[in-house]
Amino acid sequence: xxxxxxxxxxxxxxxxxxxxxxxxxxxxxxxxxxxxxxxxxxxxxxxxxxxxxxxxxxxxxxxxxxxxxxxxxxxxxxxxxxxxxxxxxxxxxxxxxxxxxxxxxxxxxxxxxxxxxxxxxxxxxxxxxxxxxxxxxxxxxxxxxxxxxxxxxxxxxxxxxxxxxxxxxxxxxxxxxxxxxxxxxxxxxxxxxxxxxxxxxxxxxxxxxxxxxxxxxxxxxxxxxxxxxxxxxxxxxxxxxxxxxxxxxxxxxxxxxxxxxxxxx
Ligand SMILES: Nc1ncnc2c1ncn2[C@@H]1O[C@H](COP(=O)(O)OP(=O)(O)OP(=O)(O)O)[C@@H](O)[C@H]1O
Numbered sequence: 001x002x003x004x005x006x007x008x009x010x011x012x013x014x015x016x017x018x019x020x021x022x023x024x025x026x027x028x029x030x031x032x033x034x035x036x037x038x039x040x041x042x043x044x045x046x047x048x049x050x051x052x053x054x055x056x057x058x059x060x061x062x063x064x065x066x067x068x069x070x071x072x073x074x075x076x077x078x079x080x081x082x083x084x085x086x087x088x089x090x091x092x093x094x095x096x097x098x099x100x101x102x103x104x105x106x107x108x109x110x111x112x113x114x115x116x117x118x119x120x121x122x123x124x125x126x127x128x129x130x131x132x133x134x135x136x137x138x139x140x141x142x143x144x145x146x147x148x149x150x151x152x153x154x155x156x157x158x159x160x161x162x163x164x165x166x167x168x169x170x171x172x173x174x175x176x177x178x179x180x181x182x183x184x185x186x187x188x189x190x191x192x193x194x195x196x197x198x199x200x201x202x203x204x205x206x207x208x209x210x211x212x213x214x215x216x217x218x219x220x221x222x223x224x225x226x227x228x229x230x231x232x233x234x235x236x237x238x239x240x241x242x243x244x245x246x247x248x249x250x251x252x253x254x255x256x257x258x259x260x261x262x263x264x265x
Contacts, residue, residue, distance in 0.1 A: 018046035019172060019205040020070055024079035027065050027229075039065050040229045042079060049171075052198065052206040054216035056265060057226035063209045064176055066226065070207060071095060071174050084171060096170030096204075100177040102161040104149040110136060110156075111145035114164045121168075135163035139193060155186035162194060175208045179215070192245050195219060199242055213265050217257045218248045225264055232264060 027040040040062045047053050055063045068074040069081055072088035083091035104113045114132035123131070136145055139159040149157060158179065165173060179187045179194075198206065210216050216223045217237055225233035239253050248254055 017048050019049040019051075019084060020045070020047040020207070021082045022046075022069070022076075022079070023081075025069060025076040025081050026078045027062075027069060027074055028077045036077075038229060040069070040076075043231060045224070045231065047205055047207065049205055050201075050203040051222060052203075052208065052220045053222045053224060054208045054210055054220035055224050055226055056210060056213055056216045056261065057232075058265060059211070061226045062229040063226050067174050067176055067207060067209050070172070071097065091172070094171040096165040096168055096173045098161055098165050098173065098175045098178040100180040102149075102157045104152075104157055104160055104164075106149050109146050109148055110141060110152065110160045110163075113149070113160055114167050117164060117168045131167050132163070135167045136160070138166075138197060139163045153186075155182055155190055158182060158190055159193070162190070162197070166197060171204055173204050173206045173208075175206065177210055178208075180211070188245050191215065191219060195243065195245070211265070213258060213261050214249060214254075217254050217261075218243065218245055223257065223261065225261055227264060233261065235260070 022043050022045040024042045024044065025040065026038060026042050028036040028038045031037050043066065045066075055066060057063050065074055069076060070083060070088060072083075072092055081088050084094055105116060108116060111129070111132050114135055115128045118128035118131060133142075133145060136142060139162050141156060141159055141163065144152070144156065147156075149160075152160065158181075161178075179190055182190060198204065206220075208216070208220060217239075220237055222234070222236050224231055235257060237253065237257065239248065239251050
């Protein structure tokens with residue numbers, strides 16, 4: 001395993017570095033037949049503030065469990081995890097989530113879905129309307145505010161989910177295969193919009209789980225390969241930004257990393 005020293009984008013980064021720190025974090029689950037099974041083995045991982053890190057690996061290797069630990073949905077059985085210098089649970093109000101299934105509320109319009117989290121935070125109606133409209137505009141859904149989820153394409157639904165996540169102004173974005181359900185063309189468009197939002201920062205720390213090695217290299221600052229519950233490789237991508245996702249696959253570094261990881265995925 002080689003652990004890279006990586007840059008942080010945000011000017012305020014140093015105050016909270018690292019944003020995420022795991023030390024010897026282990027996760028075990030009970031087996032139906034009795035006893036336990038270790039699905040993450042003593043993980044050490046630091047994610048600097050503002051870094052975009054992708055977790056890749058074969059199905060069942062433990063990527064989602066690692067993400068869920070950062071989200072305080074899974075407790076480590078031993079070892080420790082800190083997020084924003086505190087426990088993962090205390091950091092939860094500062095985390096944003098995005099999954100492959102957009103989980104839009106069917107009884108709310110696009111606008112209502114983006115407003116939902118703001119409403120839960122007690123933000124007044126006029127302000128949350130303004131924030132939601134602004135974010136919907138930034139994901140190219142200006143004019144679609146009143147549409148219901150069933151009237152939206154899958155790409156539009158994921159854009160609403162992006163707007164909903166960004167509107168809460170999270171310090172850390174936890175994303176589990178967020179673009180996996182999109183067709184190839186829509187996926188590139190939504191990925192590009194996502195990168196543009198992220199780069200227009202203040203840049204947030206992103207932990208991004210994907211099966212898709214190409215997506216990981218194209219989007220992230222750093223790719224961490226997980227295998228059988230361990231970190232097997234950990235590399236800085238080093239492709240300059242801003243990146244054009246239509247052409248990034250031709251970059252020599254992209255190809256080098258693709259070859260490096262391909263056999264393991
Ligand atoms: N709540 C649970 N109880 C018992 N075992 C679990 C639980 N959640 C996950 N596992 C097991 O832990 C292992 C890691 O699962 P995890 O979902 O983290 O993998 P993954 O790499 O995200 O897989 P995929 O890419 O298929 O989503 C798997 O073998 C899975 O069956």
